[in-house]
Amino acid sequence: MIVGLSNPKKKYHKTRHNVGSWYIYTLAKYYCSVLKEEKKFFGFTTCLNIKSNLIYLLVPNIFMNINGYSVHKMASFYKISLSQILIVHDDLDLDPGIIKYKYSYGHSGHNGLRNIIKEFNTQVNFCRLRVGIGRPKNKNEISSFVLSIPDFRELNLIQKSISYAIKENFTLLNFIQ
Template sequence: MIVGLSNPKKKYHNTRHNIGSWYIYALSKHLNKLLREEKKFFGFTTSINIYSNNIRLFVPNIFMNINGSAVYQIAKFYNIHLNEILVVHDDLDLESGKLKLKYSYGHSGHNGLRSIINNFNNKTNFYRFRIGIGRPKDKKEISSFVLSEPIAKEIDLINISIQNAIKETYILLSNIA
């Protein structure tokens, strides 16, 4: 399963904190797939096939700090193990447009990751794409920063990193096929 962390779509879709969902929508568009709302999972989902891997795409449509409950619920329903999940999320510690792939690492203060780790009994053995959004100069502004829309230059850089993440997804999946 590939999960794009997010806050509720209507109000927060264009914010920095929803970059994980931007990735999922870009990947589904690339594959000509539409996500549909699944109320029982509190999010939007579709299935795709890459290199004979059947993959569920998922965007939670609940607040970031409880995304883990939705991820856990859909993973349990489809019998998807934590180490079979790739989580895509925004990252304050990377400049806008930077991308890093990690495996089995802590939450680094990210509430969506913290929620996933808590819901999976404090386990961290999952993949993640960290997409950089930069960091405000004043630590007191972090909440308003992640819940605001990036400027045009940042959007361009973020979209490039999302396209690179899609390419990296194919590489990652080719190694496990």
């Protein structure tokens, strides 16, 4: 399962905090699939067949700090453990245009990740794809920064890095073993 963390689509889709959902929508489009709203999972879902593996995609359509509820609902339904899920999320510690794959435990202060760990009630390592969004100069502006729309240059860098990662199977080769 691959999850792109997000806030509700209509109001927040273009914000930095939703770059995880940008990745999922781009991935689905690349594989000629369309995400559809699935109310029982509180999000948008589709399924891909990649290298003979059935991969479920999810974009939660609830607030970031409760995304774990949506992820846990879908994972429980399909009997998928947290260690079998790739979480794609925004990362303040990476500049726009930088994407890094990480396998570890922890949330690094990210509320979406924090809630996923809480919902799964476990301390296992899991896969993360960190999409760089940069960091505001003032620490007190983080909340408004992640909920703002990136400027043209940042948006272009983020979109290019997402497209490159998908076309080069950057995450899928690491994730599907």
